[in-house]
Amino acid sequence: MxxxxxxxxxxxxxxxxxxxxxxxxxxxxxxxxxxxxxxxxITETDQDIVYEPIENLEVIGKNDIKNGIHEPTGFVDANGLEQVVINCTPCHSAKLVTQNRATREGWIGIIRWMQETQNLWDLGANEAVIVDYLATHYAPENKGRRELLNNIEWYDLKDK
Ligand code: HEC
Structure with missing residues (x-):
């Protein structure tokens, strides 16, 4: 070669x-x-995310309730808690709910607003339970400030 x-x-x-x-x-x-x-x-955008309520799931654990509060969310333990946890926590923090106060009509208004603009689903028969729960436990507080002090036993400041 x-x-x-x-x-x-x-x-x-x-x-x-x-x-x-x-x-x-x-x-x-x-x-x-x-x-x-x-x-x-992955080219998925936020709009592709479809939120769904969780059904048939034991959402309230046995040890989740402490002092009348559902600890994982901060919701008051009362009738309707389960429906509220299922339907009101998939999209945002429960705090957004618990920090708000509204009347019955107010809560229905917030729900309608979310249904019209934020893809909140039809709550069906649960709506009545949820609205009752919210209007009862997250109602507007009438006492905006503490009550005036009364029946106070004042004492004299003594000079040294
Ligand atoms: C499908 C998604 C979705 C679900 C489910 C949902 N929300 Fe919302 N919600 C939103 C979005 C989005 C906002 C606006 C969040 C923001 O402003 O950051 C919002 C805002 C709110 C606010 C604040 C409104 C304001 O005026 O600032 C409250 C209160 C609220 N939601 C309560 C609830 C309750 C009660 C439920 C259950 C019945 C619920 N949400 C379920 C999407 C949802």
Missing amino acids: HYEEFKKIVKRTYVVLSLFFGLLLIIAGGLVYEMLYPSFL
Whole structure:
């Protein structure tokens, strides 16, 4: 074999091998990147997320209620708690609910607003239970400030 011919073959083999390993490196790099940042191939937007109420699930655990409060959410333990936890916590924090106060009509208004603009589902027969619960336990507080002090036994400050 001619020396020049041999050189050519070596060169060609070198190029092919370089391309092969180069490609392999790119694929391996891509795989590692996908492992580290799995979200980079996902093009899902927020609008694709469909919230659904959870049904047939034991939502209130035995040890969740402490001092009349459902600890995981902060809701008052009362009739309707389960329906409220199922229907009012999938989209936002329960705090958004418990920090609000409204009358019956007010709560219905908030629910209608969420149904019209935030994809809240039809609450069906649960609506009455939920509205009762909210209007009872998250009603407007009439006493905006503490009551005036009375029946206080004042004492004289003594001079030294
Ligand atoms: C499908 C999703 C969804 C569900 C389920 C849902 N909400 Fe909402 N709710 C929203 C969105 C979105 C907002 C606006 C959040 C924000 O402003 O950050 C909101 C806001 C609120 C607010 C604040 C309103 C205001 O004027 O600031 C209250 C109170 C509320 N929700 C109560 C409830 C109650 C009670 C339920 C159960 C009957 C419920 N939500 C269930 C989506 C939902």
